[in-house]
Amino acid sequence: MYKVGLTGGIGSGKSTVCDLFKHHATPIIDADEIAHALVMPGKKALIQISECFGQDSMTDTGTLNRARLRQIIFNDAEKKQQLESIMHPLIYTEIERQLSRLTDAYCIIAIPLLIETKMQALVDHILVIDCPMEMQINRVELRDQLTNTQVMNIINSQVCRTERLTHADSILYNTQDITYLSHQVDKLHQKFLKQTK
Numbered sequence: 001m002y003k004v005g006l007t008g009g010i011g012s013g014k015s016t017v018c019d020l021f022k023h024h025a026t027p028i029i030d031a032d033e034i035a036h037a038l039v040m041p042g043k044k045a046l047i048q049i050s051e052c053f054g055q056d057s058m059t060d061t062g063t064l065n066r067a068r069l070r071q072i073i074f075n076d077a078e079k080k081q082q083l084e085s086i087m088h089p090l091i092y093t094e095i096e097r098q099l100s101r102l103t104d105a106y107c108i109i110a111i112p113l114l115i116e117t118k119m120q121a122l123v124d125h126i127l128v129i130d131c132p133m134e135m136q137i138n139r140v141e142l143r144d145q146l147t148n149t150q151v152m153n154i155i156n157s158q159v160c161r162t163e164r165l166t167h168a169d170s171i172l173y174n175t176q177d178i179t180y181l182s183h184q185v186d187k188l189h190q191k192f193l194k195q196t197k
């Protein structure tokens with residue numbers, strides 16, 4: 001099966017593009033969804049996080065206190081690395097498990113931090129969703145009610161746009177409307193269907 005790694009900066013349109021691929025019944029493996037499921041109450045990763053970061057990282061009802069955890073790792077490279085060493089191996093193991101169940105011609109693996117985690121070798125093709133930084137900021141401010149500075153902090157914590165683009169086998173410029181984006185996805189779908197592995 002041909003594995004397409006879909007990546008891009010925050011707010012570039014990864015989830016929007018994944019939804020458009022779903023119209024073609026393309027199987028999507030979503031690293032964000034996996035990460036979310038891994039920290040549900042009772043799950044191994046949640047227990048490891050509470051052991052590593054203390055009760056402070058949990059809410060009173062025993063769920064992950066995401067805002068607090070974000071605060072803890074912000075500007076603390078060691079803590080950030082500790083969190084990643086808990087989450088990343090579990091995420092990639094689950095990606096492999098989901099991959100092993102698929103029999104389609106190709107699939108999309110959506111991994112926002114594909115380049116940052118240096119996991120390019122996991123996929124056969126890297127599809128980067130790209131748009132200018134001003135567009136990322138506008139879209140995320142609107143979607144998440146964040147300030148310009150908050151969005152900028154996230155953008156600065158990710159690999160820079162030029163570096164990400166050097167890894168791309170295909171680039172999908174998400175600078176126009178959804179109809180245009182949908183046409184681009186249709187073309188990519190036809191191209192990926194023809195790939196043999």
Ligand SMILES: Nc1ncnc2c1ncn2[C@@H]1O[C@H](COP(=O)(O)OP(=O)(O)OP(=O)(O)O)[C@@H](O)[C@H]1O
Nearest residue numbers: 009010011012013014015016139143174176177178
């Ligand atoms: N071509 C477009 N035209 C208008 N709005 C768009 C377009 N593409 C994406 N958006 C909007 O911009 C926001 C960000 O898009 P999306 O959630 O798909 O990005 P993402 O890359 O998945 O972000 P994240 O990194 O946070 O997961 C969403 O509210 C989405 O509806």
Ligand SMILES: [Mg+2]
Nearest residue numbers: 014015016032
């Ligand atoms: Mg998304």
